[in-house]
Amino acid sequence: MTEMSKESLSSLHNVNTRQPHGNFFTRHHVDLPLMLFFCITLCLSMFVLYSASGQQSDMLVRQLLRTLAAFALMIVVAQIPPKVYFKLSIYLYLLGIVLLVLVELFGDISKGAQRWLNLGLIRIQPSEIFKVVMPLTIAAFLSRDNLPPRPLNTIIAFALVGAPTALILMEPDLGTAGLVGFSGFIAIFIAGLSWWWIILGAAAAGAALPVMWNFVLHDYQKQRIFTLLDPTTDPLGAGYHIIQSKIAIGSGGVFGKGWLQGSQSQLDFLPEPHTDFIFAVLSEETGLIGFLILITVYCFIIGRCIYISFRAHGNFERILSASFTFTFMFYIFVNIGMVSGILPVVGVPLPLISYGGTAMITLTISFGMIMSIYTHKKVMFFKS
């Protein structure tokens, strides 16, 4: 931050260089660099989306409006001080659990999974709520006590993570369950999870894997894993998506085929080119250079968030911002990994680029909270 207080009037200001009344944006709880990177990502998204949607400008307009609404929501979220979220977290968590149970009982079924809950006016996907609520709850719970967490707290924290994850897994939605579980885990990890736990957990997971394979995973999920291992076994069935996506990416080369020139994307060879597989479109048309540009923008966002996490005071704020940051990175990794054929196909969109409102809103809420953490400064009087 260059425009940080140049005129430090008191020692207080020296301690808290990012004082809330720095400039216009910080006064209004908006982090300018993050905002800037978001706008760059949005522009990138618009270009790729235009190509991926088959040059439909109405789709573009819809996404633009949605994104602007999501940004507005982000700013609103940023206005609320972190302690409110701290207090709200447990209620949000309980509400989320109730909704998940309702989904299990009354949810709409689409594509073989029960994910949507029809509330009359709106249809919601309660599993999405947990992408935000999960780190929030864990951060709130663990920051009540000293860090690193005691074993009892760790067990409770894992139970808090496990309950919604299991419910989402039952829908079944392996992708979201994994993301939710991961975001909870990363929060616990950042809170200082003992390495013993990690070793024990890894061993237990290794032991549980055969059980999972036989009793928990659905056939289509197993199929996806088989397909990942060798897509050519079923080139027109489940492996088709992966093969076509890899062809799109590979044929892009270093410089790509040019914007709107990707034959795989423009001729419908890619599955869902505007949502989950949008990275294949980007890669085909802009090549390895496109990936580097995208990852650079992402790195700026993540870097800024890491910076904010470093500067955050209070365990709740730290855990929350860091777990949001790394969950965001995890989304990127899972999406690109799945599209380029090193991870199984689970429904994870490319953050900030893919078409769709739900994922965008989830992300902007998390970033809103990060901004709120950054801009709502707590003055620490005891430091001199």
Added chain:
Amino acid sequence: MSLFRRKKKKELPLFSERRRKKKRRREVGVGESKKRNPEAETSLFHSRIIICTGISLLMIAVLFCNLYYLQVISYESYQTRSNENRLKVVPVVPSRGIIYDRNHVVLADNRPVYHLVLYPNKEINTRDSITQLSKLLRLDLSEKEINNLVFQASTRKRFSGIEISDLLTEEQIAAFSVHSYRFPNVQVVASLKRFYPFADIVTHAIGYVSRINQADVDRLTAEGKIDNYEGSLEIGKLGVEKFYEDELHGKTGSREVEVNSHGQVIRTLNYNAPDPGNDITVSIDIRLQYYIQELLGSTRGAVVAIEPSTGEILAMYSNPSYDPNLFVRGIRSAEYQRLLNNPGHPLINRVTQGGYAPASTVKPLLCIMGLNEKLVTPLGSYFGKPSFRLPNSSHEFRDWRPWGHGWLDLYRAIEISADTYFYDLAFRAGIGTIHDYLDRFGFGKRTGIDIKEESLGINPSRDWKRARFNQPWHLGDTVPIGIGQGYWTTTLLQLIKAHMTLANYGEKRTPHLMRNIVDPSKPAEELDYVSEEQPPVFEVNDPNYWDVCRAGMYLVVNGPEGTGRRAFFGAKYKAAGKSGTAQVVSVKQGEKYNAAKLKVEHRDNALFVAYAPFVHPRILVGVILENAGGGSAKAAPVARAIIDKYLLELYPGGYMGESTPHMMKFGIGGTVMVQ
């Protein structure tokens, strides 16, 4: 590991601390507790963030390496596969050559028809689409047909469509257009389809095209022509369409197109125009052909009219006939059963596939043999008794006239069709000689006509009988051969070909349908029919023999006792001919033939062969009417009508005979003025 140890150390004091501060309460700020170690927490937190950042960088590196592998190392392979995906070479089917009659009337045409083609797509339920389309367009597809289509859809190779309907009406096209948004993977495809405007009039000669089946594919593969049939749906199955398939089909072109994943063509990148098939003019006169159909009515039979000087077939009709357009459309099983079970056997080409006893029509031909082998002389007399007996045999070979004919020379024997004269001739010639001469006339072998549906008939011989029945040849088998009965069967076309040789004074001609082949792009270059008759001439010791036998045939039509004189009474030209009445079943010794007592299919076949004008005939007609009765009574009037139609009505003003009459002397003092 160092990290690990550090954590462990850190935890210990915290664990011990815990016991002391069991009841800790949150008092100030969020997540703040009364007693804590902020510095330790901060450093723990920072180390965790650094670990996570490290893992993040590792993730990015993994992604980059994978993308580097895909986009740089494997670039070429993926580029190839991407092009294979999007580029497709589509065959462009050439338009089939048109078939014209001798007056350039179109006999086989190409008409645009509209197909409904579905490109199977994983996203869209094929069965639902077909069911909805069937309902929408009233295609009335049965459950079985739908199952079959769904099966096709699942087994077809990628990008190729399945045909739901191959003949859409305009209403159906309109109905589909309105609802096409509901069927994004269904297209209306226009193509040219064969159409035979004269339906059943020329079926047996022109034939038809129909869907290429597995047998065709195998044959084309063996002949190395399969590549040229890429995309073609039809192939000639019968008649001229089959025989000249290679000429008519043309050369398939290609179009390199960009397709999307549904197989729909987005744009054309490259176009290689196909070479359209060559047009064929056949020698048939559709007016004569139609006239013959009218003449025959419901009588089963066959008619050939031919130009003897060239061998061009003017008309070739087999009754009953059928509509070839059914086969183009794809004949339905019930329709096909009806054709198969029709007692008239319409699918058989009676002209080239019907094996008939030629009966008395062959008597002039046997006379050539008799004269050339010096078994008879033109004026040598023979007493025609009511029947003929082999030496030392009681079996009577009866003459058609119960009281015999009295004294006969060769002319009168032909004129009156005296059976005993020819029994005697056949007996004296022996089967070996007869077989040899019949072979030279072309019996028992292919005539060379340019259609493939031809049976050989039987030119009997000792070997044949041994092979066929494993019995020796008896003398009694030879005798009926003299009147064209017995084991001898011939097709009408073989008979006509033999008579054409006679009418041409020994010059042999191949009966054929094709007049010329024209490449539509080079209309000036006509490829005319070339006869490959070997040997080209029927050699006899004395060319006068031809005149003698032709004179006998002249008398059949014009003589005072001629069997065809009534039918040809008052003709404006001088014709020659020969009747024949073929027994279908043998009449027992001592019994009389009585048509009324016999079943219809056991009654006599009526035959007549005639040509006109006498000296240089322009038309030669062969008629066979199954189970119609006597040749002179039933078949001769038909032959007369055809010749009248051709010479007087269709092509009037042509050669009608010599301008200066010349005298012809016959046998025992008979003279006739021939014009």
